[in-house]
Amino acid sequence: MHRRLVPALKPGGHLFLEAYSPDQLTYGTGGPPNAKLLYALEDLREDFSDLEIVELERAEAEIHEGRYHTGLASVVRLVARR
Numbered sequence: 001m002h003r004r005l006v007p008a009l010k011p012g013g014h015l016f017l018e019a020y021s022p023d024q025l026t027y028g029t030g031g032p033p034n035a036k037l038l039y040a041l042e043d044l045r046e047d048f049s050d051l052e053i054v055e056l057e058r059a060e061a062e063i064h065e066g067r068y069h070t071g072l073a074s075v076v077r078l079v080a081r082r
Contacts, residue, residue: 002047009082015051016079017044021058023074030069044078051080 009015020031022038032038041058056078063073 002044006048006050006082009051011082013082014054014079015048015082018061018075018077021074021076023058027071027073029063029071029073030065031073039076041076044076048078048080051082053078053080055079 005015019039022035022040024031024038025033025035041056044056045053056076058074058076061073061075062071063075064070
């Protein structure tokens with residue numbers, strides 16, 4: 001699915017993405033319980049290799065997305081430009 005996003009961007013367009021990282025499995029504050037549904041920095045770097053990576057980081061963030069997705073979480077953040 002990520003590879004299909006690249007051609008959808010106009011030249012100079014930006015992609016912003018935040019997702020749970022594999023480390024999220026140890027936090028217990030929500031997110032998919034399956035590591036295959038989580039994103040490592042290397043995965044995103046490869047998936048969006050056709051874009052200019054402006055920012056790519058793993059971070060901890062306070063998430064408040066409902067009853068089962070609340071608290072400190074491990075996320076990856078990507079900003080990329082076509």
